[in-house]
Amino acid sequence: MTDSELVAAALEARERAYAPYSHFTVGAALLCTDGSVYGGCNVENAAHAPGTCAERTAFLRAVFDGHRDFAAIAIVGGPAGKPPAAPCAPCGVCRQVMMEFCQPNAFRIILAGSPDQPKSYTLDELLPLGFGPENLSGNQPDC
Template sequence: MDVETLIGEARRVRQKAYAPYSGFLVGAALLGADGKIYTGCNVENASFGAGICAERSAFVRAVSEGEREFLAIAIVGGKRGERTSLPCPPCGICRQFMREFCDPESFRIILESPQEGRDIFLLKELLPMSFGPAQLGT
């Protein structure tokens, strides 16, 4: 897996985000087990709860194209017109969404970190003691 390619795709799609209220643009690039990259951006809504995060946007796109197994996701976020100054970790809902499709022991979450280049975490580090399909007996 080429980390730089994933980060580059996340940066690219970040520019397509629809964030007229917060001005906070997020892009995500999701690597499927098939080697294909699926991208997504955040889309806000005047009814704030109706928006969708970039990470879930990428997953929904991938699932709609038939992919069910994933290796990694790169996430880049920040205010419109500003350089990214802090990593943009996934929210709790996105972490749980990732858990549905990803192995917490191996799925990597790559966050652009301008000071240090990037931070890479395993899903299990960002969502310890997670609830998954096994708890439902599947």
């Protein structure tokens, strides 16, 4: 799957977002190493904290279905009812969820306003010195 196709899937997922408070809708498309794609959208809550980001929705759906190996995620977002005008980066909590399941130097995070302008980053680039499962195994130096 090309980056542009993954961005298009994220744009489609964005259409399902529930954002009655911020009116900022986000869609994500998570590519598993076996070629499966899981969409996610943000789901807000009046209490704010219980809301869930699109990226985490995609990861949780994939994990529920038994997937643990991921290659890339495309993320798009912006004001509801308007095409995304600029890249929408994942929040810190979503980056931490990615760190749990992905190889930081290989997992790609694709940000775009439209399918014809994707920009790819590694998780290492967006979460330098990330804390992951290896830190708990004793195989990494102390923080």
